[in-house]
Amino acid sequence: MLLIGIAGGTGCGKTTVVNKILNELPDGEVGVISQDSYYKDTTHLSYDERVSINFDHPRSIDFDLLTRHLKDLKDNKVIEQPMYSFVKHNRTGDTILTHPRKVMIVEGILILTNPELRDLCDIKIYVHADSDERLIRRLKRDIAERGRDLDEVLTRYQNTLKPMHTQFIEPTKEHADIIIPNNKHNIVAVDIIKNIIAQKL
Numbered sequence: 001m002l003l004i005g006i007a008g009g010t011g012c013g014k015t016t017v018v019n020k021i022l023n024e025l026p027d028g029e030v031g032v033i034s035q036d037s038y039y040k041d042t043t044h045l046s047y048d049e050r051v052s053i054n055f056d057h058p059r060s061i062d063f064d065l066l067t068r069h070l071k072d073l074k075d076n077k078v079i080e081q082p083m084y085s086f087v088k089h090n091r092t093g094d095t096i097l098t099h100p101r102k103v104m105i106v107e108g109i110l111i112l113t114n115p116e117l118r119d120l121c122d123i124k125i126y127v128h129a130d131s132d133e134r135l136i137r138r139l140k141r142d143i144a145e146r147g148r149d150l151d152e153v154l155t156r157y158q159n160t161l162k163p164m165h166t167q168f169i170e171p172t173k174e175h176a177d178i179i180i181p182n183n184k185h186n187i188v189a190v191d192i193i194k195n196i197i198a199q200k201l
């Protein structure tokens, strides 16, 4: 199995890049694991306590479960990937049966912060977009798709997202094999990754 890790700050376009890669490859050949599915289970907390979690700090992620699942997939085992709700700020309780594929992509803001996870990745990619561009995209997306309003996004941006990005996420660029500039849609970079995957398939 070829494991590709795709990191980069919120709104840089990780999910969009992954979808573009998937769209043009044969159905079912490439699997995706989202770091968001591995936010720690917070069922024991009240809704108000969950809202105040710092979701941009590495400790918010259940890296033990994530790395265990990636190792299982590498060992050709099926896993039950948790499902996550950005509206409830918690796992939904449902899981998606995820089968091992010749190529698996794991994507998320913090995946290159974890040394064990980095070592599991055969190719490490960092998607870069400027912070103003990312904030604009995040505002539009979170209001349209994640049940947020202007005040929620800006408050989270100032209080946790921006400082965590500077402290934990941006520095992981140095671990990347490939950095994709993504202020604009980068068709050439997506084509290069698609070709690497097509060779493996």
Ligand SMILES: Nc1ncnc2c1ncn2[C@@H]1O[C@H](COP(=O)(O)OP(=O)(O)O)[C@@H](O)[C@H]1O
Pocket: 008, 009, 010, 011, 012, 013, 014, 015, 016, 017, 137, 138, 140, 141, 182, 183, 184, 185, 186
């Ligand atoms: N290169 C790009 N140019 C303009 N908008 C983009 C670009 N890449 C992604 N977007 C948009 O920005 C928003 C966030 O992108 P997304 O792929 O969800 O980012 P991430 O997964 O890194 O948080 C989405 O609404 C997406 O359509």
Ligand SMILES: Nc1ccn([C@@H]2O[C@H](COP(=O)(O)O)[C@@H](O)[C@H]2O)c(=O)n1
Pocket: 009, 010, 011, 014, 036, 039, 055, 056, 085, 086, 088, 089, 090, 108, 109, 156, 161
């Ligand atoms: N309940 C949550 C959990 C996470 N977030 C934010 O999601 C961002 C990571 O996801 P991307 O798709 O944008 O990479 C991260 O910046 C968290 O702040 C959230 O708002 N609510």
